[in-house]
Amino acid sequence: MPSTKRCLTESAANKAIGGVPTLHYFDFQSRGRGQVIRLLWEDAGIAYDDIRYSFEEYPEYKKSRVSEMNPTANIPVIELNGRILTQSYAILRHFARQLGRYDGSTEEEKYWADAMCDIVIDWRTLFVDAFFSDNQKEIYPKHCQTTRARYLQALETHLKSHDLSTSGPYIIGKNITYADMVLYQILHDENLTQDGRKGIKDYPRLVQLVDAVESRPNIKAFLQSDRYLG
Structure with a gap:
């Protein structure tokens, strides 16, 4: 079964993005495209739920849960208030704009x-x-x-x-x-x-x-x- 963990406590940054996001990603230590999303959330002080899939169990979830959330069946996938966010770099830019930080001012x-x-x-x-x-x-x-x-x-x-x-x-x-x-x-x-x-x-x-x-x-x-x- 995938592991699930609540990280950090809710803050003003959570209010800015509309709640506590859930991240679906591989259990690949602190590495990969999904990890950079965690890095931004950690820096901003955003509480998040971290769901990690082992490489062995992922194919099973790819056919069911993940493919239901993302037609390409790729992760990372973010759930937030009933919305599904995909594509890691678009996700980063999206949260940067919501926070009014991390995106440059000019x-x-x-x-x-x-x-x-x-x-x-x-x-x-x-x-x-x-x-x-x-x-x-x-x-x-x-x-x-x-x-x-x-x-x-x-x-x-x-x-x-x-x-x-x-x-x-x-x-x-x-x-x-x-x-x-x-x-x-x-x-x-x-x-x-x-x-x-x-x-x-x-x-x-x-x-x-x-x-x-x-x-x-x-x-x-x-x-x-x-x-x-x-």
Whole structure:
């Protein structure tokens, strides 16, 4: 059976989004596209119900419960006040707008956050293909040496050269956006934020962003809690 857990206590942020959301996602430690939704909720102080499916039991629920909620039968899926929300990055943008945070305040800030997010989406697609390849032992190391290195260098260059990104630790400078969490999450999932940032030691601007995200009080508390699963 899937595990269900209530995380955090209801706050003003819950009122802003209209209640306590329920997240349906894999029991994949603190990783994946669904995890970045948890990260935003944790930072905003949003109470949520966390339903996790093991990879073994998911096919059964995919045919029934999940396919009833989402015609593509993909997760994450959010339930909130009778509404069903799908597509992880659309979900992030939706909650950012509801909260009036995490989305930039000018059109240029919104564009730059979206653009950086889209780069990470491309990277994540290739990461997942390599990591879950039938020949992972051969394919994933090649991914790390080529594709991953290319995206790390591209993101580092963007962060060092764009006027917004040079004005503070985050993508648009001093204020965090959903895109910072998306970028943080792929770095985490590629095991680059761990071990003293060893995997990104040659990318100081990315290190600065990771440090800034992990230093946020609510995220720091989350990473030290039993809700964080590695």
